[in-house]
Amino acid sequence: MDEVRLQKYLAECGVASRRGAEAMIAEGRVSVNGRVITEMGTKVGPKDTVSVDGKPVKVERNKIYIMINKPVGVLSSASDDRGRQCVVDLVEGVSERLYPVGRLDYDTSGLLLLTNDGAFTQKMTHPSFEIWKTYEAVVKGEPNEGNIKRFSEGLVLDDGPTLPALLTVIGHKGNNAIVEVRIREGRNRQVRRMLEAIRHPVLKLKRVGFGPLELDPDLKPGAWRYLRDKEIEKLL
Ligand code: URA
Numbered sequence: 001m002d003e004v005r006l007q008k009y010l011a012e013c014g015v016a017s018r019r020g021a022e023a024m025i026a027e028g029r030v031s032v033n034g035r036v037i038t039e040m041g042t043k044v045g046p047k048d049t050v051s052v053d054g055k056p057v058k059v060e061r062n063k064i065y066i067m068i069n070k071p072v073g074v075l076s077s078a079s080d081d082r083g084r085q086c087v088v089d090l091v092e093g094v095s096e097r098l099y100p101v102g103r104l105d106y107d108t109s110g111l112l113l114l115t116n117d118g119a120f121t122q123k124m125t126h127p128s129f130e131i132w133k134t135y136e137a138v139v140k141g142e143p144n145e146g147n148i149k150r151f152s153e154g155l156v157l158d159d160g161p162t163l164p165a166l167l168t169v170i171g172h173k174g175n176n177a178i179v180e181v182r183i184r185e186g187r188n189r190q191v192r193r194m195l196e197a198i199r200h201p202v203l204k205l206k207r208v209g210f211g212p213l214e215l216d217p218d219l220k221p222g223a224w225r226y227l228r229d230k231e232i233e234k235l236l
Contacts, residue, residue, distance in 0.1 A: 003043040006030065009050060013057040014099040014118035017125065029053050053079075057097070060116040064096050065232055067213065070112045071221035076104045087112060090222050101125060102186050110135075110207035111215040114224070124211075124235065130163070130184040134209030135191050136170070139200040142177040143167060147198040151181075155197050159187060162194060176203060211235055 010021035028036050031051045049056055075086045078099045088098045101113035102125045151167035163185055171178035181191050192202045208215045212234040
């Protein structure tokens, strides 16, 4: 490996996106050979030891890709300073340091990918790739044709307009509807906010699809498996 900028190195390790890595550096969480670095231009090479929060990180050669069915009530981050359970804690017997590919809310369940391949994470989460994510939600009441049309045109949220999205009513639960939502962005609590905007707030939310992958029906909440080579190829 040639020398690269510290934030690029951290992104390749899978620690965070480049922007996230810049924030970590600015916060004084990153050290190189034991010295905390806060300057963005710093370059690192193969002989340097880079640590985040005191723990060494490295670009993994043995790449691992996992699908997990995230349960409700588990954080999708790699660690938590308040000691709450994180999704990577559910993966036993894998010694490589894993990071989630994007996020699911604490109260959302379903398909989440975990990997130690930072470049893969960058690709899968970069807005320009517009990977479609599919969710099943139980919502209050039943969306009508007008709501469905608003989704297909894109909605205006407090952080700006969304890309066109898809909303389909696929069932009923008492007075409430079960809907499928497909979006190709990954903004914070986006599905909940979109359904809130059409006045059908979410009661329950589960991700069932990520790009060409579907949540494996054999995975009970908390269970995981390695992705198959074909699945990784399809994603890339
Ligand atoms: N949209 C949400 O609102 N929550 C998630 O967890 C994922 C997408």
